[in-house]
Amino acid sequence: ISYYNAGKAYPLALRDDLLRSLPSLGARYPTYKSYANQTLTDVFAQKELADAVVKNAYTFATALARNNGDGSFTLEPLPLEAQIAPMYGILATDIDGDGKQDLLMAGNFDGVKPEIGKMSASYGVYLRGDGKGHFAPVRALESGFFVPGQARDIQRVRTRTGSIYIVSRNNDRPLIFRATAPAAAEKARR
Template structure:
């Protein structure tokens, strides 16, 4: 009712798309749903094409999520077949399992382990999810040690000295004269915190 676009999350099943939202939640945004489906049982079996007209579907924007993984993209140039420059393309790399536990909102790239190789630090979590998806808060933040070849390995939080279980949104790193990295962490509805990362073999 506020004029903004709201996504309708759907899931595929046997060639059709079914809404994830329960009837009452969808009807609170689209009152005609309650009239078309006065009972919950018919709605539970309804596909998107049963709920919306062809005109409605054609006027909407349909986006298809192929993956929900947290990934990083390597920008590479393939060898040229002639005298010109090679073709620019991306190689997709999946980050370790520990980064897939919750949404990632910020990734910081720096040498946190002091070995001269680029590492990654991730933060995230989402408390604002609706009742259909629940809270997504299983992440405590992740330090990923880089091998210098594009691979990353999770460093346990107790070893990294980093713990961010909040709804973290942003962070910045400041390198001290000692070579240590001080991290400033900003989270929703939480005080700003700082961390001194420690690396233990």
């Protein structure tokens, strides 16, 4: 795995990880300094790279794939609040009872190597839909939707008194939310 900086590909692996996988490179990189700033083509010969499987990722954004109706899709990144950490639990439903699809999202991921760093800056996000495919974030103080930890799924459960939203999390108890907006409460009574 590599990453690009100023048009050059650099190996993502730290020296110790690389040498654990490919001990034969130890003679070429006996020190951390000798490995520093090495590009992918410095580490691997063109012949070795020619046989490599190449996959490219052009975005890691949490996005909405809009169906254009002709067999194609347009990828539209969601607002910044949905980009703070990876989102694993995503529920599209009408939260506020206005008849328009909203999004409840939660995620985070702590199971990464220390050099990459935890991806745990999100506390979940409620995105209010306008019915035209655009979404605006609603502050947690207003919505009450606050999800610490590593969330993995969000499910809506209909009850006699209205819908509840259950958020499952890794190594933690689930969280339960209820929509209390006047429009949602009125709609639930119908």
